[in-house]
Amino acid sequence: MTRIHLDTPLAEGASVALPEPAFRHLVQVLRMREGETFTAFDGRGGEYDAVLVEIGKRSATARLLARHDVDRESPLDLTLAQCISKGERMDYTLQKAVELGVTRIVPLISGRSVVRLDDDRWEKKLEHWRGVIVSAAEQSGRTRLPILEPVQDLPGWLVDERARGDRITLDPNGRHTLRDLPHRHGPVTFLVGPEGGLSDGELDHARRAGFIGIRIGPRVLRTETAGVAAIAVIQALWGDWN
Incomplete structure (x- = not known):
């Protein structure tokens, strides 16, 4: 149908x-x-x-x-804080994140972000992303739309502590995997860097803001893949895939 x-x-x-x-x-x-x-x-x-x-x-x-009164929403309150990538890469991340059940999406600008726009063009970009989110919700059977927050600078977002619940980020030098982490059955915020990853300074800043660095296997994932893969693992460990 x-x-x-x-x-x-x-x-x-x-x-x-x-x-x-x-x-x-x-x-x-x-x-x-x-x-x-x-x-x-x-x-x-x-x-x-x-x-x-x-x-x-x-x-x-x-x-x-x-x-x-159907309910196909994940039991997880999951926020994806995604540093913005180019064009269709960002569209792919948003589409798959919606399919996988995220509750909230925060587009972030970090030091290595390659996409830089003025306010008017950011608003047009947000409108485009809303369309991607709606289409993904239509296709996947979701009955609630994830919240799309305004574009924000990563340092300011970390300082304001807008991250919710358990805080996780990808870190190639991280000592933990997702399986190592206990889940307290509250909100989860997952931070993903841009092309080139988060800088050492940004990773340090994230740690001070309460983020735990984790690694996902021995291979380097692209920014549009990393968040999607991590959300799938989170759903398998703590969500409605277990």
Whole structure:
């Protein structure tokens, strides 16, 4: 069943005008017709059976039918603090992190970050990332959207101690693996560096902020792979994969 996110509070029996992206996907791409059904969700939990009741040249209306209180969210409250990588690499990380069940995503700028934009372009980038997150939630069956925080500088984020719960970062010289760490069943924040990794100074700063450095095997992972791999291990150890 095709799943569509509608960014408005939904309720049984309501009629909803489809936003342009949903209209384009359902009508122009999938060529659905009046009377055909899909699944709608608003990212606040649960999902609805929905039926197309009116299709125009540039718009369409759907009626919401039964609500289903499904819950496919991870039991972990997991934040991915990801230093920003280029283009499709960042998109890949966000997409897979959503599929794997993260709760919150913090885009960070570190000393070795290669992406540098002004405020207006950052806002456009955030809007693009929100679209990636929505698409991944639609595909993966999630009923709640992860929170995407504003772009922040790594030093300021560490000083403000916005990291939540158990704090973990990748460190090629780390003495621990994820299996070594006890989990206290609270929030987990995972920090991933950019291309080139975190500098020694940034790793020291992270340690002072309470982060534990861990290593993931003997091979060096790319920034777009590292966070995804670590989240998968965390889900297997502490989440809903065990």
